[in-house]
Amino acid sequence: MKVILNKGITVKNELKKEVDLDFDKLTGNDFIAAEKEVRQLGDQSPSVVLSMNYQAALVARIIGVPVDDVLALPGSDFKKLILPAANFLLS
Template identity: 50%
Template sequence: MELEKIDELLEKSTGTDFIQAERQARLLGDSTPSIVFSVKFQAILLANLLGVPVEDIEDLPMQKFVTAIGKVNAFLFGQAAAVAEK
């Protein structure tokens, strides 16, 4: 798994990637009102972008998991902040 490519993959991600990850999270019972706050959604999105099963992300040692999810979180909320500034 190439965790060093997370930033690059997030930059290349599309709305379709987001929608597919949300659909998967919802099918797994995630009822977080705003899906971007869901760690499960973020793990699914990352797994999809990396082309690995979500279990591979969930099974990372906690420090690596938190670092990886932190990058997804920063990307999602950084994008929201950039849109709000415009």
């Protein structure tokens, strides 16, 4: 799924205004590692799939950036990336 960002995100020193959220790139190991990462950040959500931190961690893995880069995005860009992740996890 292609997502067009307003401000963009820097990936490997290049500003990207369009990212491809291909959730099939993720493996089970990615899901477990993302959960561990957000738990270490203090996320205590009873169901991790409902956590925006977890969704951001998965998106970050797809894009190839640290989760902090996704969390630091302006609200409109953050929402554009998180909603597809939530839909993927909850469908």
